[in-house]
Amino acid sequence: MKVVLEKRLGESVKAQIGLPVASALMALVFCGVFFALTGKDPLMVYDSMFSGALGNDYGLSETIVKMIPLALCALGIAVAFRMQIWNIGAEGQFYMGACAATWVPLNFPDLPAVIMLPAMFLLGALAGGLWGLLAGWFKTRWLVNELISTLMMNYIAILWVDYLVYGDWRDPNGLNFPLTAAFPDAAMLPSFGDLRVHAGIFVVLIAAAVFTVLFKSSKWGYETKVIGSNPVAARYAGMNIPRNVLLAMFISGAVCGLAGMVEVSGIVGKLQHGISPGYGYTAIIIAWLARLNPPAIILVSFLFAVIHVGGFMLQTMGISAAAATMLQGAVLFFVVGTEIFTGYKLRIVKGGADNE
Amino acid sequence: MVTPLISMLGITKRFPGVIANNKINLELYPGEIHALLGENGSGKSTLMSILTGLYQPTEGKILVEGKETQFSSPADAIKNGIGMVHQHFKLIESFTVAENIALSDTHGSFKLDTAQIEADIAELSSYYGLKIDPHAHVWQLGVSEKQRVEILRMLYHKSKVLILDEPTAVLTPQETRELFINLRKMADNGCAVVFISHKLNEVEELADRITVLRSGVVSGHMTKEEINRASLIKMMVGRELNTNYDRKESHTGDVVLKLEKISALGDMHTLALDNVSFKIRAGEIYGIAGVSGNGQRELAEVIAGMRLAMGGKMYFGGDDFTNKTPREKIEAGISYVPEDRLGTGLAPNLSSVDNIILKEYNGRFAEGWRIKWQAAVSAAKHTVEEFDIKQGSIYQPVKMMSGGNIQKLLLGREIAAKPKLMVVLYPVRGLDIGAIEAVHKLLLKLKEQNTAILLVSEELEEIAALADRVGVMFAGKLMGEFAVQDMDIEKIGALMAGVTEDGGEGK
Numbered sequence: 001m002k003v004v005l006e007k008r009l010g011e012s013v014k015a016q017i018g019l020p021v022a023s024a025l026m027a028l029v030f031c032g033v034f035f036a037l038t039g040k041d042p043l044m045v046y047d048s049m050f051s052g053a054l055g056n057d058y059g060l061s062e063t064i065v066k067m068i069p070l071a072l073c074a075l076g077i078a079v080a081f082r083m084q085i086w087n088i089g090a091e092g093q094f095y096m097g098a099c100a101a102t103w104v105p106l107n108f109p110d111l112p113a114v115i116m117l118p119a120m121f122l123l124g125a126l127a128g129g130l131w132g133l134l135a136g137w138f139k140t141r142w143l144v145n146e147l148i149s150t151l152m153m154n155y156i157a158i159l160w161v162d163y164l165v166y167g168d169w170r171d172p173n174g175l176n177f178p179l180t181a182a183f184p185d186a187a188m189l190p191s192f193g194d195l196r197v198h199a200g201i202f203v204v205l206i207a208a209a210v211f212t213v214l215f216k217s218s219k220w221g222y223e224t225k226v227i228g229s230n231p232v233a234a235r236y237a238g239m240n241i242p243r244n245v246l247l248a249m250f251i252s253g254a255v256c257g258l259a260g261m262v263e264v265s266g267i268v269g270k271l272q273h274g275i276s277p278g279y280g281y282t283a284i285i286i287a288w289l290a291r292l293n294p295p296a297i298i299l300v301s302f303l304f305a306v307i308h309v310g311g312f313m314l315q316t317m318g319i320s321a322a323a324a325t326m327l328q329g330a331v332l333f334f335v336v337g338t339e340i341f342t343g344y345k346l347r348i349v350k351g352g353a354d355n356e
Numbered sequence: 357m358v359t360p361l362i363s364m365l366g367i368t369k370r371f372p373g374v375i376a377n378n379k380i381n382l383e384l385y386p387g388e389i390h391a392l393l394g395e396n397g398s399g400k401s402t403l404m405s406i407l408t409g410l411y412q413p414t415e416g417k418i419l420v421e422g423k424e425t426q427f428s429s430p431a432d433a434i435k436n437g438i439g440m441v442h443q444h445f446k447l448i449e450s451f452t453v454a455e456n457i458a459l460s461d462t463h464g465s466f467k468l469d470t471a472q473i474e475a476d477i478a479e480l481s482s483y484y485g486l487k488i489d490p491h492a493h494v495w496q497l498g499v500s501e502k503q504r505v506e507i508l509r510m511l512y513h514k515s516k517v518l519i520l521d522e523p524t525a526v527l528t529p530q531e532t533r534e535l536f537i538n539l540r541k542m543a544d545n546g547c548a549v550v551f552i553s554h555k556l557n558e559v560e561e562l563a564d565r566i567t568v569l570r571s572g573v574v575s576g577h578m579t580k581e582e583i584n585r586a587s588l589i590k591m592m593v594g595r596e597l598n599t600n601y602d603r604k605e606s607h608t609g610d611v612v613l614k615l616e617k618i619s620a621l622g623d624m625h626t627l628a629l630d631n632v633s634f635k636i637r638a639g640e641i642y643g644i645a646g647v648s649g650n651g652q653r654e655l656a657e658v659i660a661g662m663r664l665a666m667g668g669k670m671y672f673g674g675d676d677f678t679n680k681t682p683r684e685k686i687e688a689g690i691s692y693v694p695e696d697r698l699g700t701g702l703a704p705n706l707s708s709v710d711n712i713i714l715k716e717y718n719g720r721f722a723e724g725w726r727i728k729w730q731a732a733v734s735a736a737k738h739t740v741e742e743f744d745i746k747q748g749s750i751y752q753p754v755k756m757m758s759g760g761n762i763q764k765l766l767l768g769r770e771i772a773a774k775p776k777l778m779v780v781l782y783p784v785r786g787l788d789i790g791a792i793e794a795v796h797k798l799l800l801k802l803k804e805q806n807t808a809i810l811l812v813s814e815e816l817e818e819i820a821a822l823a824d825r826v827g828v829m830f831a832g833k834l835m836g837e838f839a840v841q842d843m844d845i846e847k848i849g850a851l852m853a854g855v856t857e858d859g860g861e862g863k
């Protein structure tokens with residue numbers, strides 16, 4: 001008896017759903033071994049993680065708060081990735097969006113919310129969009145690899161925000177901490193009761209719904225799909241590739257910029273050093289695991305938020321919060337590891353010889 | 357009795373759902389030229405891939421000079437003296453000839469003795485009359501020179517079994533003759549030459565023995581003495597080939613396409629099109645004969661708007677269409693069926709539905725910002741039915757279909773757009789005989805509907821069967837133009853090789 005790897009003749013829906021679930025379970029078992037080795041009962045650890053992140057209003061609220069920026073950035077990234085444009089600059093576009101949004105309440109603190117919030121939305125999206133567009137322009141004009149340019153521009157954006165919060169924008173009453181003055185109430189997105197979860201969740205849901213429709217039914221969604229799949233055929237069909245690259249980079253950046261705006265306006269209430277703990281990078285993994293599918297992005301970002309918030313709960317058990325990062329890494333590892341089974345399947349052959 | 361250099365015994369190769377080779381026996385003797393004949397998909401490539409170590413057979417064994425040998429990689433095959441020249445050359449363009457030849461050197465000494473390698477190459481090339489400059493970079497070479505590099509590489513590695521996959525497809529008749537002389541020389545030196553082809557006349561001329569494959573099994577053997585064309589064709593296709601189509605006499609209409617002294621650069625930024633002028637009328641098929649790589653693709657791309665003309669004018673229906681965008685040309689009714697179907701004409705990972713609307717997603721299949729997917733699905737179903745395309749589902753990636761069905765889908769899409777002009781390159785390359793007939797009939801039907809057709813082909817028979825007028829291309833120039841009745845194979849062959857008898861005016 002031997003086991004052979006055989007190419008699947010068609011795409012298997014069962015495999016596409018089953019494999020990620022199996023990978024997540026394997027990741028839990030894998031990390032469970034480590035918990036067991038350090039003398040903790042893995043089941044207890046997972047129980048407290050998941051009940052911490054999901055078991056009560058507070059935990060759930062925190063989980064959604066984490067999910068909002070992750071999901072928005074991942075949606076933005078998906079727009080570019082669908083065209084095989086590797087925008088890994090979500091982090092920088094997030095910072096630029098947060099920064100431009102902050103400019104409004106800092107300079108016009110007395111605006112009413114009906115003007116303030118839309119202005120912040122607009123500027124946040126515009127700043128992120130232009131930051132993405134710049135990399136797109138380098139690409140179309142001088143064939144600069146966007147992988148490098150977007151990555152480098154992240155550092156510029158992060159340090160630009162640092163320059164502001166350590167310098168001109170620093171709150172004079174802030175005891176020299178690198179942060180701006182707190183936003184007036186009119187610049188804050190409404191939140192639900194006493195919980196921290198805020199209206200940004202609607203931005204996520206609306207964006208996901210809009211992109212679902214655009215990807216599926218619009219001419220633009222079709223163009224990006226064809227360009228991503230075979231740029232030569234796209235050119236042959238008369239599609240304008242440079243214009244699409246610019247547009248995709250702008251939209252991709254704009255959504256990530258919006259994520260930055262939502263974060264400062266929904267949660268933080270000011271601009272500060274390290275406003276994102278790497279949402280833009282985690283979102284790349286999320287977009288990829290979700291296969292650039294908007295509803296799946298919401299699901300995967302929720303899962304990542306659960307792991308993250310659950311990780312904090314672990315600290316009360318004397319386990320380092322790094323356990324959450326380990327779990328995230330393990331999920332990715334197993335998803336990548338089982339990737340081959342979407343195209344291939346195992347077949348058990350009895351008795352050595354190949355029977356028909 | 358002589359031991360065969362290679363015996364392949366009972367070779368079976370299964371892929372999921374297909375048996376590519378079924379219990380094939382093949383023996384190769386020193387000194388013989390052995391032709392392997394068969395249609396595309398008959399299992400020739402699979403069999404040779406097994407012999408060169410790319411695939412492992414599911415069953416069966418290979419004996420090298422009587423000893424059973426396992427090839428677990430191409431390196432093993434090279435060590436056992438088996439070399440192959442693939443149809444698409446495996447050369448590194450930016451390396452020199454010598455570097456390319458040394459590339460697959462398995463002797464593995466640390467230092468690369470360039471001078472020694474170059475001397476060896478020079479000796480080999482003068483012995484076989486394969487003229488080549490070992491210092492030249494491969495990108496500077498023409499197709500036939502590249503082939504020489506591939507052949508020298510096999511000889512340099514002291515291969516005893518030389519496999520050539522359709523080596524004449526890229527050659528002029530003169531170059532083919534030269535190649536045949538060299539192959540005979542190699543056989544006389546004790547090599548076994550395997551010559552893969554589907555050109556019967558060449559096989560008849562060259563081969564000592566012929567093995568014919570059909571759908572994965574050996575359908576017949578023949579020796580030089582027994583050669584009989586009719587029975588060869590029968591072995592290949594199981595029935596006889598029909599190229600005498602029922603052609604309605606053409607009543608040609610207005611001039612649809614007129615090119616005036618079009619020049620353009622190729623991918624290497626060298627002149628690929630040199631002052632090309634001709635016109636095509638409605639309902640006319642204009643054939644371009646020539647060895648591929650002489651500007652045909654560039655010509656088609658200029659007409660389709662995918663390549664800029666550096667000089668000259670293109671008129672379409674009387675209007676100046678020089679260097680208009682692909683979109684403008686598509687919308688005006690210019691259709692282009694490229695030679696590279698999956699690389700250019702279709703998006704291989706997308707479904708038939710996605711591919712059917714590729715050219716018209718912005719026209720017939722659009723409603724405001726939306727795509728009319730229902731219309732797209734019914735158009736896909738219609739095309740599949742009308743052109744008898746065999747596939748699992750219209751939602752499957754098109755790359756999973758066979759070559760003939762892929763071409764039918766592509767042609768079906770282009771025909772459905774009701775073009776005024778269709779530019780079609782090598783429409784039957786790689787197709788089996790049934791599909792060839794189907795494609796030819798589609799083109800003739802399109803002509804009857806008054807479409808002007810530019811047919812680029814390397815098969816003179818195909819042009820003779822379909823075209824009304826023929827132009828011959830060589831090195832980016834249109835060397836001459838004939839009505840199809842006046843086609844003279846000898847003269848066209850000479851023009852294809854760039855030889856003009858009367859100083860080269862010809863227009």
